[in-house]
Amino acid sequence: MNAVHHHDHDQGAKLSRNQSQILSCLRKAGEPLSAYTILDRVRVSGISHPPTVYRALNELMQKGMVHRLQTRSAFIACGHGACDGKFAFAICRQCQKVVEIPLSDEDQTALLAFSPEEIDAEQVTLELAGVCQQCRPRAAV
Amino acid sequence: MNAVHHHDHDQGAKLSRNQSQILSCLRKAGEPLSAYTILDRVRVSGISHPPTVYRALNELMQKGMVHRLQTRSAFIACGHGACDGKFAFAICRQCQKVVEIPLSDEDQTALLAFSPEEIDAEQVTLELAGVCQQCRPRAAV
DNA sequence: CTCCTCTTGTTATGTTATATCATCGCCTAT
């Protein structure tokens, strides 16, 4: 085994040094970060080149521990640790807060059903944008 | 009126010279193009800088005549001309073919309903990836 | 003619992502 051994909340996954660094950076952040923002924050740990960050992110995404927000070109730690679930995302336009929405098998089936016969869809990307409660202008209260 | 007058199939919208160039480029292509691919193709028409392309694309998107595919960083002409509809997209991973999926009000409502109370979602981005009939490996035929 | 405004041109730069090759450290088989 070539991965670093440690006793974090990594739920059984074996992560390499860089993967751990970058995952914990994302977890600390608690919000989506761009790859280059991650790079800035892990520079102190000795990571200093974009490919290093993208490599780790891709591996973490494969493991289901990180998700990519397509509408933001940003990455966020999975709130469920390592899991093979599928998610949609709701994103606040103002504060960037992200809510992970687990998609049940039925949800996925329903979403894939939007596809015409012509294309046999397998993969869903669903992102919702709006304004969260904190950022919402209060009218009458 | 400051837009170019012409008798294309532009369905009543008044498009500027650059907007027309770029829209017809996208229509000819019939597939999603990156902004820089568009730039290459309209260079012959005298357009030679990225901002010119992005400006026209943004204006065309506002008019609903062009859509952006977030999962591809690409742009495609709306198959419905000028319209204020909302769409999902199904995309073939192999040949890049795109099918525009009109979303009814009910569809949109259903999709926005995925959002938790916490976030008041207004905007849907739904893209489905798969393989189209032509590209699909035939098993028994 | 002059001002205003819309459109376009141009330069420069910022941001996101990947291809490619070099190196390191560890394990294992001989």
Next chain:
DNA sequence: ATAGGCGATGATATAACATAACAAGAGGAG
């Protein structure tokens, strides 16, 4: 022990995508 394999990492360079900021043209209104 040491050579070779292999996964992880380091490093350089560049590709691909996008926008900020300012200059300049063309045409209409007054």
